[in-house]
Amino acid sequence: MTAIETLKSKNTLRDVLTRTEKEGTGLGHFNVADQTLVKAVVAAAAEAELPVIIGASEGEREFFGARELAAFVIAQRQESDVPIFLNADHTHSLAKAVEAATAGFDSVVIDFSALPFEENVARTREAVQAIKAINPAILAEGEIGNIGTGSEIHETAQGDRTLSTPEEARQFVAATGVDILAPAVGNMHGMLKSMVQGKAKKHLDIERIAQIKHAAGVFLTLHGGSGTDDEHFRKAIAAGINIIHINTELRVAWRRSLEDSLKRQPNEVVPYKILPPVVDSVKRVVGSRLRLFSAQGMVNEMPATA
Ligand SMILES: [Zn+2]
Numbered sequence: 660m661t662a663i664e665t666l667k668s669k670n671t672l673r674d675v676l677t678r679t680e681k682e683g684t685g686l687g688h689f690n691v692a693d694q695t696l697v698k699a700v701v702a703a704a705a706e707a708e709l710p711v712i713i714g715a716s717e718g719e720r721e722f723f724g725a726r727e728l729a730a731f732v733i734a735q736r737q738e739s740d741v742p743i744f745l746n747a748d749h750t751h752s753l754a755k756a757v758e759a760a761t762a763g764f765d766s767v768v769i770d771f772s773a774l775p776f777e778e779n780v781a782r783t784r785e786a787v788q789a790i791k792a793i794n795p796a797i798l799a800e801g802e803i804g805n806i807g808t809g810s811e812i813h814e815t816a817q818g819d820r821t822l823s824t825p826e827e828a829r830q831f832v833a834a835t836g837v838d839i840l841a842p843a844v845g846n847m848h849g850m851l852k853s854m855v856q857g858k859a860k861k862h863l864d865i866e867r868i869a870q871i872k873h874a875a876g877v878f879l880t881l882h883g884g885s886g887t888d889d890e891h892f893r894k895a896i897a898a899g900i901n902i903i904h905i906n907t908e909l910r911v912a913w914r915r916s917l918e919d920s921l922k923r924q925p926n927e928v929v930p931y932k933i934l935p936p937v938v939d940s941v942k943r944v945v946g947s948r949l950r951l952f953s954a955q956g957m958v959n960e961m962p963a964t965a
Contacts, residue, residue, distance in 0.1 A: 672744045672765045672798055673838070675710050676878050676901050685896040685952035688712040688746060688880070689945050690810065690906035692719040694731065695934050696913065699941035701735050701743060706942075707949045710742040712766075712902065716749045720759070729762040748904070753786050760790040766798040768841065768880075772805065776827065779803065783835040798878075801835050803827055804843025806883050810906035811849045822867055825874035832875045839878040839902065842871050844895075846883040850907045854886035861887040865894045872899025880904065884948075892951060903952055908944050916940030
């Protein structure tokens with residue numbers, strides 16, 4: 660089988676994560692809030708011939724409609740040569756987790772990380788059991804530690820963020836039954852102004868990632884990947900990160916290209932003439948990240964990315 664034939668065969672998210680973990684590559688997760696963004700992510704994955712995860716937080720699902728988004732992504736998947744998965748990002752209630760599982764999402768990020776550890780464990784365990792009762796193949800992700808909120812542009816770094824410890828990772832996974840863990844390892848949601856301007860990069864605690872991977876023994880997700888140093892992404896994947904979330908970089912590209920398209924066509928009112936440059940611009944961001952995450956073992960041949 661050629662690479663593309665292998666990709667075409669119907670794989671579950673667990674299959675693809677197992678394969679990428681063996682290969683030492685990472686799987687890109689990109690948030691969407693509308694059809695323009697979904698088109699951009701799907702087009703980038705098709706062009707790169709790589710599997711991809713489309714994600715939507717509670718706010719994004721509310722805007723799109725959880726069932727509507729699932730139906731749209733499932734329709735795209737049927738046309739696609741590469742696996743396209745759908746994740747319910749940052750879900751803060753049992754009801755919303757159940758809603759996503761029922762709608763056909765492939766995975767749910769159960770996020771009670773703002774609660775004290777014991778309460779986080781109890782609420783997460785309850786949600787894991789509930790969604791697996793709806794769909795035994797669904798993957799449950801849990802979150803420990805504080806990585807800030809809001810995939811937006813922040814003026815200054817938010818509060819103090821303590822890193823997750825290997826021991827709490829081990830305890831959390833054992834007590835909740837999650838398939839995927841999202842630790843705090845120097846990552847944070849959103850980007851600082853200086854990062855958007857390209858003057859600063861996020862740095863990750865690679866050693867901590869390796870320790871947590873060893874202790875937890877499950878797939879790991881890196882949230883808040885936007886603005887992270889490329890070399891740190893490569894090292895993080897090598898240390899055990901399986902999924903990387905990128906949101907703010909897409910939102911910045913979306914807004915800039917939309918403003919630009921409107922400026923270039925001041926009298927245009929036809930959406931399908933205004934929006935294609937936006938799809939293209941977001942697609943370029945997604946494509947460059949997908950290629951970076953999938954390029955393990957080819958580190959020296961990687962072109963510089965924006
Ligand atoms: Zn996140």
